[in-house]
Amino acid sequence: MTDTGGQRRNATLADIAAELDLHPSTVSRALDPAKAAMVKAPTRRRIVETADRLGYRPNLAAKGLKEGRTATIAVIAADLGNPWVTPIIHGLTSRMTSSGSVPVIAETGDDSSTLAALLDHMVARRVDAIVVLAARRADREIIEATSRLVPTVVAARPLEDIGVPVVRERSRLGGRLLAEHFAELGHRRVAQLRGPEEVLNFPNRAEGFSARASEMGLEEATPRLVAARPTIDEGSRLMDELLDRGPLPTAVFAHNDLLAVGAVAALRRRAQSVPDDVSVAGYNDMPLTEHLDPALTTVRFPGWQVGHEAATVALSLAAGEPRFGDVALDPEFVPRRSTAPPRE
Amino acid sequence: MTDTGGQRRNATLADIAAELDLHPSTVSRALDPAKAAMVKAPTRRRIVETADRLGYRPNLAAKGLKEGRTATIAVIAADLGNPWVTPIIHGLTSRMTSSGSVPVIAETGDDSSTLAALLDHMVARRVDAIVVLAARRADREIIEATSRLVPTVVAARPLEDIGVPVVRERSRLGGRLLAEHFAELGHRRVAQLRGPEEVLNFPNRAEGFSARASEMGLEEATPRLVAARPTIDEGSRLMDELLDRGPLPTAVFAHNDLLAVGAVAALRRRAQSVPDDVSVAGYNDMPLTEHLDPALTTVRFPGWQVGHEAATVALSLAAGEPRFGDVALDPEFVPRRSTAPPRE
DNA sequence: GCCGACGATGCAATCGCTTGCAAGGCGATC
DNA sequence: GATCGCCTTGCAAGCGATTGCATCGTCGGC
Structure with missing residues (x-):
């Protein structure tokens, strides 16, 4: 010793x-x-x-002071405990370290004032760029304000009409894919378990889903079910509510996999079989989704790539290259066993 | 715009x-x-x-240069894509930010020379402390050498006889708990799917398991199955090997949950039922383990706490407080549906 | 044999902030 | 009314590295 x-x-x-x-x-x-x-x-x-x-x-700190750069990039996530962010961070990190920079990571807990404080802190640190993975609708202005001091990228959770580059998935496309899937299986009556409206991916997924659903003649169950947070517990809560309110749809689109897992659990507790009684689809294809019970039909959110691209954009902005357009990546439909044709 | x-x-x-x-x-x-x-x-x-x-x-960089501290702590993980690390990072981050420091994260890919390079880089950055989550047996010396320059903590994956503080689980205890569980269910013939020996948690889990197993009269199947990496694919490969070699044990202890998931998949492909034909237990209780198919019997690795404690130790070392003893946290047995008594 | 040029090294300012010490001004004390 | 001392502010060094410019010495050319 x-x-x-x-x-x-x-x-x-x-x-x-x-x-x-x-x-x-x-x-x-x-x-x-x-x-x-x-x-x-x-x-x-x-x-x-x-x-x-x-x-x-x-001493890199001294060198950084002299050169006006720190070779670090801030990454601000909403909830590091959410398996969804793991691939994003992974993609970010691998891109950054391959170019000598290093990510410093922080977490907002989806609280806007925490985000504001963190952005401030990162400005003070003189990070070379900031990648915001935790954007909510209400955060637009503060992010724009920050971007006037430090190059900033919004990734994974998009924001509209914002003056900073965005790296995102095509959420509406993802929603459409699932609506088509439900229609093709023969479902007529469907429902959505919505994620918080503040996180634009969710309303966008909803929009794509609803648009395509109505095109294909699907009927959406009425109670509008919105989760306070995109978690397993909230998925269960919404599903219970759906079960308590009148006729059950035959297929449910949960806006992310965690909500879907919660929904499945709730259905099980009420002795409903998935997919025989109710089909459930999630979104994201987070790690292990394929091994869940039942293997979850979902839409793959390209997390690693989103992280990788976001890092690329952040690095080039940090290097003083001019801003270029947004990056939008296609999600991919992944059929598995939690969806099936409706009974009879 | x-x-x-x-x-x-x-x-x-x-x-x-x-x-x-x-x-x-x-x-x-x-x-x-x-x-x-x-x-x-x-x-x-x-x-x-x-x-x-x-x-x-x-300008925190300037302030840091003057004061000789950077308010950043390096966190070096082996594989950020492994769901196991998520809670650890989460615990680390939440402890650190609550004290004004910030983690910078890097990934070794379980490669020793990458670890060496990263440690070097972090020393150059003058981080206030380093938390190594990626320790392998062979890395002892380089970590010790680094610790002479920057306060260093080894966490999650322990190292023995090393001159730096270690925050770890009691791996032997975890192994013992599973051996007891198998014995109590009535199994007689068991096997282990081992993680890489270089990562001490695995041989320690094995040791605890074997010791308790022999005390309780269990017989261990002979082929020694060691995964090159603790992944789902390797779990499948080992399980296939086990299936190909002579009499199948009735219960299998996979050294982590990913190996267990792979093992279950392999068994399924060979038309073996879990737990009816073979019981499978994992280790770690990583996120979502409870929702897998089947819900995995496992031992909960206290990841969040390990991260939290590691951050606490790192911060106090960074503050110049004297080194104190190691921290060892108890894992907890979590029975679920992937284990059951053997057939007849 | 002298001068210009170039190659190698030294000097000093600078990045932005902190901090021990000095100094100026003022009120209080005797 | 002079002195002491405190309160407020200024000064300057220094953290460690970078870099334009100065300097010194040597070599080559004529």
């Missing part, structure tokens, strides 16, 4: 310079690949040698 | 000072709650007023 209390102070350019009786600037140049040629080879060798004898690590 | 190209330069202390014909140091004091009292009230008011008229945000 060695003692770890005493951390060694990190060596600085000045330390190396002093040791070799050189000037820090010479050491700086010798250690900068782009400028190493300016330093005579033997000197350079001595510098490099003492540098790693002393375990020199350049 | 407003133009976002031109970011405004952030105001500095000097800007405010110039505007009011004061010295930057006075402004600095006025804006520091701890020193605000040193500044005459009317002056302070004028300062605060122009500060937020100019949208002043202190």
Whole structure:
């Protein structure tokens, strides 16, 4: 059990310079690949040698102060506990580290004032860019305001008419795909378990679904069921409400997989079979969805790609490249076992 | 569609000072709650007023350079795509932000040289502490070396005889709990699908399981099945191998839930029922495990708490408090439907 | 043999903020 | 009314690295 209390102070350019009786600037140049040629080879060798004898690590904070960049990008999520964000963060991280930047992560808990505080904090940190995964409708202005100070990207959860680049899925298309699926299976009476209206993906999915549903002659059950948060519990609650109110639709579109899982659980508790009594479809195809009971019919939200693209946009904005258009990625319909033709 | 190209330069202390014909140091004091009292009230008011008229945000990078701290803590995970890490990161983040620090996240892909490079990078960043979630046996030395430069904590995946604090679960206990469960159900012949030996949780779980199993008179099937990585695919592969080699055990302990999911899938493909033909237990109780098909018997790995504790230790080390002992958290047995008594 | 040029290194300012110390001004004390 | 001391503000150094410019020495050319 060695003692770890005493951390060694990190060596600085000045330390190396002093040791070799050189000037820090010479050491700086010798250690900068782009400028190493300016330093005579033997000197350079001595510098490099003492540098790693002393375990020199350049102080990126100092470098960042001088250069006005920090090589970090802020990522602001709504709820890190939601499996949905995992692939997004994964995609973001892998793109960023491949270019020497690093994500700093924070979480809003879907609270607008927390978001505001975090944005402020990230501005203070002088991150090179900010990726907002937690956007709600009401947050438009504050995000725009922030974007005037730091390049900002809105990703995963889109915002409309906003003056910052957006990386998003085509939510309406996803909704349409599910409406078609229900229609093709022969359902006539369908319902939606809606996610919070504040998160634009949900009303957009709803819109696509309703539009296509009515085109195809489907009837939507009346009670408008809106979840306070997109969670399993809320899915159960909405489904219970649906079960309590009059005639049950034969197919239900839950606006995300968690709501769908909750809905299935509620149906089970009321001795309804999925998909025999009621078909249930989710949305996102979050990890493990395929192994759920029953394997959930869903629409794949391209999370990894959204993260990857968002990072790409953020990095290029940070590099001062001009803003370019939004990125919209196609979701993909994934049929599984939780949907089936209606009884008889 | 407003133009976002031109970011405004952030105001500095000097800007405010110039505007009011004061010295930057006075402004600095006025804006520091701890020193605000040193500044005459009317002056302070004028300062605060122009500060937020100019949208002043202190440059944390500069502040960090001066103070020798960055208010960031590095978190190094093995695979951000693994649902297992989600709660850990969640716990870490929530603890950190509640104290003004922020996590920067990176991923090793379980590659030791990547880990080495990342540790180096984080040292260069002068993060206040490092939390390593990606430790493998072979990484002990490099982690110890790093810990001499930056306070370091190993969490989630433990390492033995290492000179840095460890926050871990009691893996042996978890293994024992499952052995007991199998014995109590009446199984006699059991098997393990092992995770990589390099990740100590797995051999420790194995050890606890085997020890208790032999105490209770269980017999372990012979082929030693070790996954190259703890993934669903590897679980299937190992299970196929087990199915191909001689007599099938009646209960299988997969070292994590992903392996278990893969094992269940493989059994299904071979027309074996879980739990009727074979009981399968996993480990971790990762999110959604309870909604899998079948609901997985498992041992709950206290991920959120491990993250939370690891952050606590990291923060206190960063604050210069002396190192204290390791933290070991108890896992909890969670019986569900994937295990049952053996046939007849 | 002298001068210009170039190659190698040093110097000093700078990024933005913090902080110990100095200094100026004022009220209080004797 | 002079002195002491406190209250408020200014000054300047310094955190660690970068970089334009100055400087010094040497080499080559004529």
